[in-house]
Amino acid sequence: MDTAKRTDLDRMPVSAEETIRYRWIHSLRNRLIVILLLSSIIPIVLIGTTSYYYIHSLQENKVRNAIQNNLMKVATALENNLSNLNHVSQQLALSGKVGKNIYDYMTNENLLDRRTAANNVNEEINFIGSTNPNVSLMMYYNAPTNQYIFQNYPARVKTSLKDLPVLATTKGMTYYGPHKTLNSASSGFVLSVSRKVNVYDIGDNFIYIESNSSVIEDALNDDNFMDMNYLIVNEEGMIAYSENEAKFPIGSDYRHQKTIKLEESNYYAFQEGSKLGWTVVSLIPVKTFERESRSWFSKIMLFSALSLGISLLFVWIIWRTVYRPLTRISKAILSIDDHQFIQPKRTRLIEFDLLIDQFKYLKHRIIHLMEEIKQKEKNKARLEVEKLLLQINPHFIHNTLDTIRWIARINGQETIDKLVSTLNRLLYYNMGKGETATIKDEVTALNDYVELQGIRYNFQFNVEVNADESVMGIHIPRFILQPLVENALYHGGSDNGLISVQIGWQSADLLSIQVTDTGVGITDESIRALLDQSGGERKKAGMGIGVQYVLRMIQFQYGEEAQLLIESNKGSGTTITLLLPMNEKEDERHERADR
Structure with a gap:
């Protein structure tokens, strides 16, 4: 277990209380509620605090x-x-008319005159009072x-x-x-x-x-x-x-x-x-x-409460807007485990609808990959059967060839001894365990095969193998060069014919294996028959299973990244090209192939 994994396990809750706390802290819903509430409360508090000092002073x-x-x-x-x-x-001062009447009243001894003066003063006072x-x-x-x-x-x-x-x-x-x-x-x-x-x-x-x-x-x-x-x-x-x-x-x-x-x-x-x-x-x-000077405070508090209530309403709306689509998408993702593939409804939100569209693509991609895996398993089973056809009782064949080789050696038949030794070595390699081998081993086995075919056919042909030294240690699927050369002999074999095998880098991470013959070429129908994995056209054409074996083997180990190309012109020969991706570490690719 690496350090990162240990760290993740160390962070996992170990008790029910810690589990509740962990889920609360790491829940998107809770974080969204807290963030939205803080985004509403903090501005209100800041504005309210600032307003309190300034407005209180103004008020x-x-x-x-x-x-x-x-x-x-x-x-x-x-x-x-x-x-x-x-x-x-x-x-009413004495300097005026009223004052003269008062003076007369105070100084006159005549009662009639005093009474007249008094009446005049009272009339004047009443007049001033009425006005x-x-x-x-x-x-x-x-x-x-x-x-x-x-x-x-x-x-x-x-x-x-x-x-x-x-x-x-x-x-x-x-x-x-x-x-x-x-x-x-x-x-x-x-x-x-x-x-x-x-x-x-x-x-x-x-x-x-x-x-x-x-x-x-x-x-x-x-x-x-x-x-x-x-x-x-x-x-x-x-x-x-x-x-x-x-x-x-x-x-x-x-x-x-x-x-x-x-x-x-x-x-x-x-x-x-x-x-x-x-x-x-x-x-x-x-x-x-203080009540008068702070009369605004109750209004501010009412406004703040109203603002907070509106903010809570917006929090709820945003929460439903975000959480409901996430819940739908989550249920759809979890349905993949049950192979139900629930289709989430569209939300009328561009971002979530884009995510749903991506999920649709992912769903179809998963279904396609599952079908492809099923098909590969079928192809693998068929490949194993075809491989068994090429490996007929290897122990019996090896023992029989050893007996023939010793009889030939006893009787002084050196040519037969050499032929049987070469054949036995070739069969031992082709029927060996493991699905990968180095290019160097493949080239050695190919030379043995060419030597045997030179004795077998009654016409002369040359096979030239050119491989970069930098690729000799690279692992490739076992037994893929011989079927390609065999196909070249089948379609292009003739006197003084030439078969060229070129192995090298086409690019920094793409290995090229090219087999070219100078034969008469093959028709387009024959090319389609060679590449037809159903086997129907190939059987009609009376062709072997070598090219099909190579095609299925590279598809099994490399998938769609590998390519097998056939080019042929009538009367000018045929070229078969293998393009194998080398973008993985060789030991990982080798381990995957051996599984």
């Missing part, structure tokens, strides 16, 4: 920008409302007495402006952050402003105006895209408004809260400042922010 920036834009929108809405309240307060739908409560407030006068809606008693959360103070204006309305007929949170006015001989007086509660609701609740809490921090950094008072109480220092409680509370803080110095802060829970 986070998108969420941050959306939050910042929303804050800017809130801050702008609050600023616009405060600006509108400031504009309304200017209309500004976002404005709710408007009134004048006297700080020393904590009294409200000229309010368009009833104000809550015992409420001081000092208790309201201040956003910013500038140019005599005070801006208050979202706080509960002072309008006793309403509820909710509002924005408000106060403007200081001077009324002669009476303490500090202020104009107080607040917005509708819907203003705050519209501004702070327009955040449907995310759950968040708002803080409004005044210009001094104190929290003026808080939607999360449990962690960020009103009145506390936001700067301190920001550095300490944001991380503890798991909040992200975003802020947007105003021109007046106050700031709107948006508090977003970390989980909410």
